[in-house]
Amino acid sequence: MSNQSNSRTNRREILALTLGAAALLSLLETPAYAAKVSKASVRYQDSPKGGSECSNCKLFVPPNACKNVAGEISPKGWCALWVKV
Ligand code: SF4
Numbered sequence: 594m595s596n597q598s599n600s601r602t603n604r605r606e607i608l609a610l611t612l613g614a615a616a617l618l619s620l621l622e623t624p625a626y627a628a629k630v631s632k633a634s635v636r637y638q639d640s641p642k643g644g645s646e647c648s649n650c651k652l653f654v655p656p657n658a659c660k661n662v663a664g665e666i667s668p669k670g671w672c673a674l675w676v677k678v
Pocket residue numbers: 637646647648650651652653654658659660661662666670671672673674675676
């Protein structure tokens with residue numbers, strides 16, 4: 594009985610972790626209809642940070658927009674939400 598109970602608990606934990614990860618990913622990729630955040634709130638800057646810049650971020654929308662940050666975005670910019678392509 595103990596092994597069966599542990600197995601159920603482990604499956605529940607795995608399911609909870611999977612659902613949590615899915616929820617986090619959905620937050621990273623905000624749908625177009627959702628409100629975008631301000632540049633200031635994510636420390637946006639018009640220059641790259643190391644090798645990280647908007648043009649190599651998963652959230653960049655060419656030629657000068659972002660899925661999550663409001664306003665005009667430079668391909669050479671960067672912010673705290675940067676996600677590697
Ligand atoms: S680095 Fe920030 S502003 Fe630039 S595309 Fe990525 S999320 Fe948008």
